[in-house]
Amino acid sequence: xxxxxxxxxxxxxxxxxxxxxxxxxxxxxxxxxxxxxxxxxxxxxxxxxxxxxxxxxxxxxxxxxxxxxxxxxxxxxxxxxxxxxxxxxxxxxxxxxxxxxxxxxxxxxxxxxxxxxxxxxxxxxxxxxxxxxxxxxxxxxxxxxxxxxxxxxxxxxxxxxxxxxxxxxxxxxxxxxxxxxxxxxxxxxxxxxxxxxxxxxxxxxxxxxxxxxxxxxxxxxxxxxxx
Amino acid sequence: xxxxxxxxxxxxxxxxxxxxxxxxxxxxxxxxxxxxxxxxxxxxxxxxxxxxxxxxxxxxxxxxxxxxxxxxxxxxxxxxxxxxxxxxxxxxxxxxxxxxxxxxxxxxxxxxxxxxxx
Numbered sequence: 125x126x127x128x129x130x131x132x133x134x135x136x137x138x139x140x141x142x143x144x145x146x147x148x149x150x151x152x153x154x155x156x157x158x159x160x161x162x163x164x165x166x167x168x169x170x171x172x173x174x175x176x177x178x179x180x181x182x183x184x185x186x187x188x189x190x191x192x193x194x195x196x197x198x199x200x201x202x203x204x205x206x207x208x209x210x211x212x213x214x215x216x217x218x219x220x221x222x223x224x225x226x227x228x229x230x231x232x233x234x235x236x237x238x239x240x241x242x243x244x245x246x247x248x249x250x251x252x253x254x255x256x257x258x259x260x261x262x263x264x265x266x267x268x269x270x271x272x273x274x275x276x277x278x279x280x281x282x283x284x285x286x287x288x289x290x291x292x293x294x295x296x297x298x299x300x301x302x303x304x305x306x307x308x309x310x311x312x313x314x315x316x317x318x319x320x321x322x323x324x325x326x327x328x329x330x331x332x333x334x335x336x337x338x339x340x341x342x343x344x345x346x347x348x349x350x351x
Numbered sequence: 352x353x354x355x356x357x358x359x360x361x362x363x364x365x366x367x368x369x370x371x372x373x374x375x376x377x378x379x380x381x382x383x384x385x386x387x388x389x390x391x392x393x394x395x396x397x398x399x400x401x402x403x404x405x406x407x408x409x410x411x412x413x414x415x416x417x418x419x420x421x422x423x424x425x426x427x428x429x430x431x432x433x434x435x436x437x438x439x440x441x442x443x444x445x446x447x448x449x450x451x452x453x454x455x456x457x458x459x460x461x462x463x464x465x466x467x468x469x
Contacts, residue, residue, distance in 0.1 A: 141432055144451045145372025152375060236367045 131248055132159045134177040136168040136194070137210075138186040142233075146181065146210070149237050156244065165194025172198055172205060179247060182227075184211040184218050192221045199226030199330065208247050210240075214258050223262075226330045229253040250317050251301065252332040262333065289323035290344065292316060297336035297345055358386035359461045361399040361424075362408040363415060365390050373408065373432065376451065381459045390415060400424045405461040408432060408454065428457050 133156055137143045140163070147158045160175045162168040165182075166189040172180060180198065182191040195207050208229035209222045219230050229247050231240065232255040243253040254262060285293070295305045302316040309316070320332065329335050339345050360377070362385050364370020374387035388395045390409070400407070400423040407424050409415045411431045420429055432454070 141373065141451055142369055144376050145369045147372075148376035148379065149368065149372045233366055233368055237371050240368060 130154075131156045131179050131244075132175070132177045133157065133244075134160045134162065134168065134171055134175060134180045136162045136165065136180060136186070136191065137183040138163050139183075142183075146240075149240070150181075150244075153241055156241075165189030165191055165197075168194045169197050169201070172202060176202075177205060179244065180205060180207045181210050181244070182207055184209055184213050184222065192218065192225055192227075195222060195227050196225035206247050208244065208253070214255075214261075216261050219254075219258050219261060223331065223333045228331055230258060231255045232257050249302075250321065254333075285323045285326050289319050289326075292319045293323055293335050293339050294345060296320065296332050297339040299336075358384060358399065358402055359404055360385045360406040360408070360458050361402075361404040362387045363390045363396060363399075363410070364388070365410055369410075369432070373451070373454070377455055377458050380455045383458050383461055385458065397423075403427075406430060406457055428461075430454055430457055 135143050143161045150156045160171045162171045164186045184191040206228040210231045212233050246253045302313045305316045306313045362374045370387050374385040378385050388399045406428045408430045410433045
């Protein structure tokens with residue numbers, strides 16, 4: 125989305141008090157506005173179609189329809205919306221299910237407000253923030269190549285990516301941010317972002333985590349001494 | 352001295368997003384300053400309770416004992432955001448969390464009794 129625009133947020137959580145709390149915090153930020161709330165995944169899907177938000181902050185465990193299923197539906201139906209999970213659950217299963225179904229981030233509710241703002245902004249920049257409390261789970265899976273829980277699409281039907289795009293995805297798979305990749309390759313962060321975006325589209329992948337999984341599954345990771 | 356602080360409403364939180372968010376909302380709705388204090392900071396909690404707050408908002412599910420709160424802040428209205436609204440000890444049983452309107456109503460009542468509370 126263009127810089128300077130206010131990000132329109134839909135909050136999804138089955139606890140009214142928590143929705144009120146998050147809405148109060150988010151609305152206090154100049155660059156975000158909460159346009160709606162929903163108490164479960166089913167209502168979230170309906171509200172998303174009505175309100176067309178830029179960003180959905182989604183709980184995982186909810187009655188009627190959980191956040192992972194709602195994310196799967198919304199990713200299919202409204203692929204332009206970014207969805208970030210905000211949950212108490214640090215379970216590996218929830219994390220991998222959410223990512224596999226298109227979540228753009230996975231945050232725990234033990235964050236401080238300033239951390240939440242930073243991570244929501246990073247989602248809108250195209251990054252995939254993961255709470256420190258669960259990031260280790262994901263990295264260990266990617267590094268070990270034990271990716272049974274994160275089954276990135278095989279992506280064989282997509283057009284081949286360029287050498288530059290492959291190089292950048294390899295660095296993504298090593299856990300580098302766009303800024304770090306830009307410094308490493310002496311290009312701007314915006315250029316990195318464009319390459320990542322183009323590569324994801326070509327490979328029919330939803331996010332950086334799936335890209336990292338794809339690189340590992342395809343045996344395209346760089347050797348350790350290629351630093 | 353910390354004990355000289357006389358915030359009429361104290362909110363003890365474990366989860367900063369919930370605690371600071373509710374404090375922000377209630378302050379905005381009532382004009383009464385809500386002092387949000389991390390429950391793990393025993394010094395800050397002691398100072399806040401020593402200021403004779405009229406309302407204490409807390410999360411009992413995280414281990415805070417309402418009877419202890421009543422001893423340390425006698426006469427305060429206790430609002431358990433993980434159970435029900437009550438005055439004084441003990442909270443009989445844990446039920447649904449209170450509607451935010453109930454919290455606003457309790458805090459607004461403090462503001463009415465203390466016109467300079469904010």
